[in-house]
Amino acid sequence: MALRPRLPWRRLGLGAATAGLAALAACGRVPQTALHPAGPVAALELHLMAESLWIMVGVFIVVLGLLGYALVRFRERPGDTHVPKQVEGNLRLELLWTVVPFILLIIIAIPTFRDNFALAADQTGSNVLDVTVVGHQWWWEFDYPSLGIVTADEMHIPVGTRVELTLESADVLHSFWVPALAGKEDTVPGHPNTMWFEATQPGTFPGQCAEFCGTSHSDMRLLVIAQSQAQFQQWVQGFQQPDSTPQTPQAQQGAQLFQTYCATCHVIDGAAWQTTPLTKSQTGPTGFPIAPNLTDLSAHQTLAAATLANTTSDLTEWIDNAQALMPGVIMPTFQGVLTQAQEQDVADYLEGLT
Numbered sequence: 001m002a003l004r005p006r007l008p009w010r011r012l013g014l015g016a017a018t019a020g021l022a023a024l025a026a027c028g029r030v031p032q033t034a035l036h037p038a039g040p041v042a043a044l045e046l047h048l049m050a051e052s053l054w055i056m057v058g059v060f061i062v063v064l065g066l067l068g069y070a071l072v073r074f075r076e077r078p079g080d081t082h083v084p085k086q087v088e089g090n091l092r093l094e095l096l097w098t099v100v101p102f103i104l105l106i107i108i109a110i111p112t113f114r115d116n117f118a119l120a121a122d123q124t125g126s127n128v129l130d131v132t133v134v135g136h137q138w139w140w141e142f143d144y145p146s147l148g149i150v151t152a153d154e155m156h157i158p159v160g161t162r163v164e165l166t167l168e169s170a171d172v173l174h175s176f177w178v179p180a181l182a183g184k185e186d187t188v189p190g191h192p193n194t195m196w197f198e199a200t201q202p203g204t205f206p207g208q209c210a211e212f213c214g215t216s217h218s219d220m221r222l223l224v225i226a227q228s229q230a231q232f233q234q235w236v237q238g239f240q241q242p243d244s245t246p247q248t249p250q251a252q253q254g255a256q257l258f259q260t261y262c263a264t265c266h267v268i269d270g271a272a273w274q275t276t277p278l279t280k281s282q283t284g285p286t287g288f289p290i291a292p293n294l295t296d297l298s299a300h301q302t303l304a305a306a307t308l309a310n311t312t313s314d315l316t317e318w319i320d321n322a323q324a325l326m327p328g329v330i331m332p333t334f335q336g337v338l339t340q341a342q343e344q345d346v347a348d349y350l351e352g353l354t
Contacts (some may be wrong), residue, residue: 041198042182127162129161130146131155146203157226170191175209203226206223254344254350295353316343
């Protein structure tokens with residue numbers, strides 16, 4: 001009689017312990033997560049995921065129970081040589097394992113269709129803010145058409161206001177994702193998509209591009225900053241009435257250098273050299289801006305698609321060699337073109353913009 005193979009209980013135990021630790025690690029609170037929704041869209045999506053999860057857990061428990069029962073009930077016993085009763089062609093069993101999955105799929109499909117229609121509905125009315133989101137390699141453009149504001153990488157929104165997003169791309173396929181507020185939506189060249197979300201509480205919610213879009217895809221991040229109505233209006237007024245006047249001799253020198261080396265791509269609203277509409281070099285063949293609007297740079301929390309802190313040292317490092325920090329970015333390297341003192345002057349000017 002052949003020996004039965006021993007079950008690798010130690011390995012199974014180690015695997016179960018590892019899975020348990022991984023599950024506990026996932027329970028921690030992290031900034032970018034869909035498990036702590038901050039708005040109705042994310043809450044609806046989390047509820048749908050939870051419904052599906054519990055149905056699948058139930059199926060797993062039933063299947064595991066039946067498997068355990070079969071292993072015990074029909075295990076090989078000493079002296080047992082007869083062939084177990086076969087169930088092939090059993091009409092009741094075949095109907096059971098055909099109908100039950102079908103019913104489960106219907107149970108999952110009903111709330112899925114319901115929520116899809118709810119999230120696809122256009123948002124209209126006075127309490128709706130329209131924002132056009134444009135994905136670039138590798139940064140995000142946010143255009144507020146009703147407010148005359150164009151900014152980059154940090155989207156400001158008022159708490160309690162639904163935000164209707166029109167998603168576009170200036171180059172390749174990207175995917176806009178802010179987990180705490182809503183699920184992913186692709187930005188497709190030449191094919192605008194729409195989505196909406198709303199923040200029910202103030203806070204800063206990180207997001208990122210969720211579609212591989214090139215060398216520095218992982219560095220294409222963003223922030224959505226939800227503020228009170230008063231704080232949002234203050235931000236809007238500050239952006240609509242910018243002050244780009246250099247305040248120090250170093251900033252004055254930096255402004256001149258910026259106009260010479262940077263103004264062919266970047267926009268600063270209110271600057272003496274800035275024209276309306278934008279020049280062809282600032283928009284490129286697609287009609288979209290080719291570089292971020294820097295009007296409110298001093299008010300940003302981050303730089304370079306939310307990968308650097310907004311400090312003078314980080315900004316100077318970015319001006320010096322952006323290619324080393326974000327490979328493939330269209331911004332040229334000024335190392336060897338500008339001296340360190342000149343780079344510092346440009347940074348001083350940009351950090352003084354209000």
